[in-house]
Amino acid sequence: MKLELTADQEFFRETTRKFLESESPLTAVRQRWDSPDGFDRGWWRAAADLGWTSLLVPEQLGGGTLSGSPVADAVIVAEEMGRMVAPGPFVPVNVVASTLATWGSADQQALIAGLVSGDEVAAWAFAEPGRSWDADAVRLTLTVDGGDVVLAGRKAYVEAAAQAGHLLVTARADAGLTQVLLATDTAGLTVVPGRSIDIVRRYGSVVFDDVRLPGSALVGEVGGAEAAVERQLQIAVALQCAETVGAADRVFETTVEYAQDRYAFGRPIASFQALKHRIADMLQWLEFSKALSDAAAAAVDADATDGEAARLVSVAKAYIADHCLDIIDDCVQLNGGIGVTWEHDIHLYSRRAAVNRAVWGSPEEHKERVAALLEI
Amino acid sequence: MTDARDQAVDEDVESFRIRARAWIEANLPDRDHPGDDDRALQALLFDSGFAGIAFPREYGGAGLTLAHQKVFYDEVRAAHRWAPCGMPWQVSIGMMAPTILDHGSEELKRRHLPRMLRGEETWMQLLSEPRGGSDLAGATTRLTRDGDTYVLNGAKMWSSGAHTCDFGLCLARTDWDAPKHRGLSMIAVPLHDTPGLVLEVIRAVDGNPGHFCQEFFDDVVVPVENLVGEENSGWAVAQSLLFHERNATGGAGYGYGLQNARPTNRQAQRSADGVIATAKQRGVGGDPVLRQLMAESYIEYTASRFANDRIAAGMRTGQFKGPWGSLLKLHLGALSSRHAKIGLAVGGADGVIWEGDAKVGGVAGEAWLSARGIAIAGGTNEIQRNIVSERLLGLPREPSPDRDLPFSEVVRNQHR
Ligand SMILES: Cc1cc2nc3c(=O)[nH]c(=O)nc-3n(C[C@H](O)[C@H](O)[C@H](O)COP(=O)(O)OP(=O)(O)OC[C@H]3O[C@@H](n4cnc5c(N)ncnc54)[C@H](O)[C@@H]3O)c2cc1C
Numbered sequence: 001m002k003l004e005l006t007a008d009q010e011f012f013r014e015t016t017r018k019f020l021e022s023e024s025p026l027t028a029v030r031q032r033w034d035s036p037d038g039f040d041r042g043w044w045r046a047a048a049d050l051g052w053t054s055l056l057v058p059e060q061l062g063g064g065t066l067s068g069s070p071v072a073d074a075v076i077v078a079e080e081m082g083r084m085v086a087p088g089p090f091v092p093v094n095v096v097a098s099t100l101a102t103w104g105s106a107d108q109q110a111l112i113a114g115l116v117s118g119d120e121v122a123a124w125a126f127a128e129p130g131r132s133w134d135a136d137a138v139r140l141t142l143t144v145d146g147g148d149v150v151l152a153g154r155k156a157y158v159e160a161a162a163q164a165g166h167l168l169v170t171a172r173a174d175a176g177l178t179q180v181l182l183a184t185d186t187a188g189l190t191v192v193p194g195r196s197i198d199i200v201r202r203y204g205s206v207v208f209d210d211v212r213l214p215g216s217a218l219v220g221e222v223g224g225a226e227a228a229v230e231r232q233l234q235i236a237v238a239l240q241c242a243e244t245v246g247a248a249d250r251v252f253e254t255t256v257e258y259a260q261d262r263y264a265f266g267r268p269i270a271s272f273q274a275l276k277h278r279i280a281d282m283l284q285w286l287e288f289s290k291a292l293s294d295a296a297a298a299a300v301d302a303d304a305t306d307g308e309a310a311r312l313v314s315v316a317k318a319y320i321a322d323h324c325l326d327i328i329d330d331c332v333q334l335n336g337g338i339g340v341t342w343e344h345d346i347h348l349y350s351r352r353a354a355v356n357r358a359v360w361g362s363p364e365e366h367k368e369r370v371a372a373l374l375e376i
Numbered sequence: 377m378t379d380a381r382d383q384a385v386d387e388d389v390e391s392f393r394i395r396a397r398a399w400i401e402a403n404l405p406d407r408d409h410p411g412d413d414d415r416a417l418q419a420l421l422f423d424s425g426f427a428g429i430a431f432p433r434e435y436g437g438a439g440l441t442l443a444h445q446k447v448f449y450d451e452v453r454a455a456h457r458w459a460p461c462g463m464p465w466q467v468s469i470g471m472m473a474p475t476i477l478d479h480g481s482e483e484l485k486r487r488h489l490p491r492m493l494r495g496e497e498t499w500m501q502l503l504s505e506p507r508g509g510s511d512l513a514g515a516t517t518r519l520t521r522d523g524d525t526y527v528l529n530g531a532k533m534w535s536s537g538a539h540t541c542d543f544g545l546c547l548a549r550t551d552w553d554a555p556k557h558r559g560l561s562m563i564a565v566p567l568h569d570t571p572g573l574v575l576e577v578i579r580a581v582d583g584n585p586g587h588f589c590q591e592f593f594d595d596v597v598v599p600v601e602n603l604v605g606e607e608n609s610g611w612a613v614a615q616s617l618l619f620h621e622r623n624a625t626g627g628a629g630y631g632y633g634l635q636n637a638r639p640t641n642r643q644a645q646r647s648a649d650g651v652i653a654t655a656k657q658r659g660v661g662g663d664p665v666l667r668q669l670m671a672e673s674y675i676e677y678t679a680s681r682f683a684n685d686r687i688a689a690g691m692r693t694g695q696f697k698g699p700w701g702s703l704l705k706l707h708l709g710a711l712s713s714r715h716a717k718i719g720l721a722v723g724g725a726d727g728v729i730w731e732g733d734a735k736v737g738g739v740a741g742e743a744w745l746s747a748r749g750i751a752i753a754g755g756t757n758e759i760q761r762n763i764v765s766e767r768l769l770g771l772p773r774e775p776s777p778d779r780d781l782p783f784s785e786v787v788r789n790q791h792r
Pocket of ligand 1: 500501502504506507508510511535536537588749750752753754755757758759762774
């Protein structure tokens with residue numbers, strides 16, 4: 001939550017916030033609990049119209065940044081989405097669009113227009129069942145067979161897998177990490193739709209039963225995807241951190257208000273020192289989370305190659321996923337009984353924070369990454 | 377004023393950055409080999425127009441803004457150079473000088489500020505008393521007007537640097553019939569060769585002579601001109617002092633830039649690098665639990681670095697009003713013990729037991745013993761939490777039954 005935004009960014013934040021408040025209020029989010037997709041296609045196209053899907057795509061491919069710092073721009077959307085626990089495949093679409101813009105062939109880049117307009121949805125299949133969110137943990141095999149490549153294995157926890165028309169898949173070839181882009185109706189590929197504790201965010205598994213693709217499906221070289229995968233992870237984590245911070249920010253705001261209006265023993269509960277002190281700690285965690293989220297986004301924008309971006313992204317994820325979850329959790333406590341009912345909105349945020357904690361690597365995994373990057 | 381200061385009139389931040397960078401590269405020592413004469417370096421900064429960058433020119437400052445000051449210290453850090461920082465500068469220039477600037481008489485400002493900024497004179501604070509430190513407004517040190525002078529009686533405690541500094545800003549009671557906050561005055565007490573003043577260094581928890589002292593005042597005569605602010609308006613002066621203290625501790629100080637701090641050995645042990653080095657030395661760097669803990673330390677210190685920048689920016693742009701430095705101080709106070717505990721984990725038995733004089737991680741135990749100091753000095757963690765909840769978030773204030781009573785009727789410590 002940057003303190004110093006450009007005028008364009010300020011305007012973008014305002015239109016994003018207004019759009020979410022009018023087109024995706026919490027009542028509408030709740031109603032999507034029973035919908036298979038979690039979001040409405042027309043709604044997603046309207047969101048795309050506001051620029052949600054074009055920020056990480058260069059101008060010549062139909063996108064453009066507001067400030068010259070595309071990740072910092074996209075973070076604005078993520079924060080607002082967090083504040084409203086919004087639906088929509090924001091992270092996967094932006095990650096795939098960004099990678100296709102940098103590493104995709106001209107044919108593959110043809111998909112970008114649809115992603116930018118919101119007509120097409122793409123997902124990134126990266127993690128595997130029971131394994132860590134780490135490039136080294138990728139086991140899905142890619143075998144080169146003449147001019148073709150063959151994929152075998154299984155992916156899990158893929159956001160919007162069942163809603164996507166295309167998948168960006170990270171696989172392992174003898175030569176190393178390799179990525180392909182393929183349509184979800186390709187023969188041999190099965191998408192198993194799943195659910196998460198989030199109200200509107202859908203995940204799925206993908207089974208690759210010797211899926212045969214032409215070499216033109218490769219995104220970059222066989223064995224040459226390491227930099228792309230690292231970049232994708234950094235963008236995903238930076239956006240996710242911003243979303244989690246937005247969620248905690250909103251919960252904190254409403255809870256502090258509530259604590260001043262709610263009376264017990266003849267005084268506002270916010271006058272009890274036991275609660276005041278916890279609220280003070282929460283503000284400290286929240287402000288530190290905002291500082292780290294912005295720092296991570298700036299580092300990814302700077303595309304620092306000296307490991308600075310990798311380190312800061314993991315620092316941010318470890319800190320934010322942990323502390324923002326604690327903020328939300330303690331706010332449940334401050335709300336009392338109403339906080340553990342379906343009726344109260346706070347659980348929408350608890351859900352999002354718990355899913356975000358795990359996806360793209362837990363704080364524990366990111367701490368291990370920090371330790372490795374520090375060469376401990 | 378020197379030429380360098382004239383050059384600075386209306387200088388925009390980016391031109392200043394270029395000028396500062398060139399000067400820093402030509403003049404400041406490498407931060408790993410800074411030499412040991414900070415006083416001479418401070419004088420060099422002053423003579424070149426880079427001391428008290430955000431202080432008015434008539435008092436020896438550069439007449440620029442906090443944004444310029446931040447740029448200067450960012451450049452010092454980026455160039456891996458050293459500019460004086462830590463004690464006593466952190467207190468004298470970062471807290472006392474801005475307090476004098478806010479409340480001192482014209483004469484005090486003209487006489488002392490240039491000397492403070494040049495490092496010729498160092499100041500510290502005499503606030504806490506044996507009676508208590510959190511309830512500062514309950515001070516019972518007595519200041520009595522006697523003709524053309526004041527007379528000081530009582531005791532102060534925990535006074536950091538009193539044994540090395542030239543002046544102490546002392547909070548004392550001038551009116552015992554007024555409510556506690558309205559009977560206080562702030563006065564500058566000379567600390568060298570002052571008749572009636574006895575000063576003792578307190579032994580710290582690690583067994584070494586501490587950096588703090590206890591003072592006894594027995595009819596100490598202080599000139600009337602040394603009063604800072606009006607008689608009985610000492611609480612306002614103390615508030616402004618504490619404001620500058622929290623900012624300076626958090627690295628968002630006025631008139632100074634603490635992002636530049638040079639870690640001493642003990643502080644290095646507190647920073648993540650210290651625990652990592654100990655882990656390597658002990659061959660436990662591969663332990664998965666310890667790796668999590670060491671990463672946590674690194675993460676917290678990294679967080680505080682960016683939070684400092686954020687809060688400094690918020691205060692500079694006016695989006696953060698009030699004592700936001702308290703958030704940084706609170707983090708530091710909470711982190712210090714947590715980090716020291718991680719040090720104990722990494723140090724293991726070697727952190728607390730050693731053969732002969734070869735302390736391997738032996739510092740870990742001592743660092744842990746001292747770590748609570750940060751959680752207590754400059755307003756305890758609890759007091760910071762009160763400030764954050766009440767003054768940053770506007771939550772209801774703690775009840776204070778003594779607030780409107782004449783101070784002479786206020787209940788004080790029970791004697792056992
Ligand atoms: C290393 C170090 C350096 C120092 N340097 C200086 C210095 O240079 N100048 C100076 O004047 N002082 C200095 N101090 C003193 C410091 O400011 C005081 O120790 C501090 O303010 C606490 O006062 P106290 O020790 O009397 O504890 P008390 O005020 O007696 O507090 C005891 C306990 O009660 C808690 N408490 C008190 N009031 C409340 C409340 N309203 N709500 C909740 N809990 C409360 C406190 O948090 C603490 O845990 C220094 C202290 C240390 C440790």
